[in-house]
Amino acid sequence: MNEIRELEKIARLLEPDAVSRQQLLHHVTEYARRYLETVAHSPAYVTRSDNGRSLLDSPIAEEGIAIDKVLALLEENVDALGVNLTSGRYLGYIPAGGLFHAALGDYLAAITNRYAGLFFCSPGAVRIENMVLRWMASEIGYPSASAGNLTSGGSLANLTAIVAARDAFGIHGEAARKAVVYVTEQTHHCVDKALHVAGLDHCLKRRVRIDANYRMDAEALEQAIVADRKAGLKPWLAVASAGATNTGAVDALSSIGHIASTHGLWFHVDGAYGGLFVLCPEGKAVLQGIHQSDSVVLDPHKSLFLPYGTGTVLVRDQQKLYSAFNAEADYMENILDEVDELSPADLSLELTKHFRGLRVWLPLKLLGVAPFRAALAERMKLARYFYEQIKSTPGFEVGPYPDLSIVVYRYLPKRAKRDDADEFNHRLMQAIQKDGRIFISSTRVDGKLVLRAAILSYRTHLDEVAEALDIIRRKARQLEQE
């Protein structure tokens, strides 16, 4: 008994009393306050030769240290360093958010730690998760018999959809050798990973030709399907991008959907970056036909500005998702009628999971949907503004008119030979990154190095875009004169 009491004394440190809780919270909220007050002016990119190495000088030890010391370590070695994706002047890869209201949801989800995997354990948590999924499904235009899952991100969501598509078509063993998947060179690499993890390396992959706007050529898709079927193969899966990561291009979803349904393929839309633009009328017009898909991926941690770890997969026919992931397939027939809500554990790889729904639901409840619709429409218009501005700046050439909120462009140096444009643009990007006030990235299209501006942070407004344009123009002029 004494031993137990001694252990209890130490173990009780795990449960702080009211005074310590208040103190800890105070420090953390102060830290957050300072962070949020400075984020508008802090650089979008900071490099430091130590790369935060002094974190390692404070190893995990038997005894804890004070909260102010811990927060100092975090500030100095984590938050002051690297790419700042919470900056409104971050226009790199795919910008992100981290809504304050969502952080409050995370705080509550961690404190109450509801078991959101199973309806029986927390009917309320599962209702919240399914409610936000149904909300997204209705915005996409899916029928009420669809189902989905809040995943950790787009990669896992794509994997989930591909497994459902695999099982729905019985693409296993030898059958996989004849199954054909249709993608383009703009398809996100996580689709390849998903096929690999799903045991489908043997499938045939057709990279369908793209048009001048980097969109899948629907006619070429249909020709390939017909030719493959004639050759005795089994056209199985058409993957369209609703906002390709590289160029932002949205494939012709309506035409692809029509072709997929005519020829009996599973139609999957990867809308991790762009799918949620259906929330604004301008986006909805571009994404026409997204509702025809059999499965769709959306990333609320991209285009709903939520913290990382929030992806979504929706499958038109809930039975297909359920059959692929529920553990006891035998009693499946009637379970769909008997339960109020399907459990995430029966629709995904996960059993015990983070109650992600709370960080989606809380901001939507507190703010309503209107600010999200406005922010997405604003992002599209900012991208168009950026495009027009760059296009009319002497020396710059632009790619296609942006479908959503990504612009590709490059500078054509006057003095250099045309072949040197790649090198010049690479140096231009480096000079801008070194400056650090804004962050842009580059990519390759048609074998050429191009600069890329992705406008998706909810903190990016006209002022930030104007500053970015100013920096890009100045740096190009400086380099040209060197």
Ligand SMILES: *Cc1c(COP(=O)(O)O)cnc(C)c1O
């Ligand atoms: C970001 C992205 C992914 C991968 O999603 P993660 O959330 O990073 O796992 C997949 N497809 C597209 C089009 C994306 O933009």
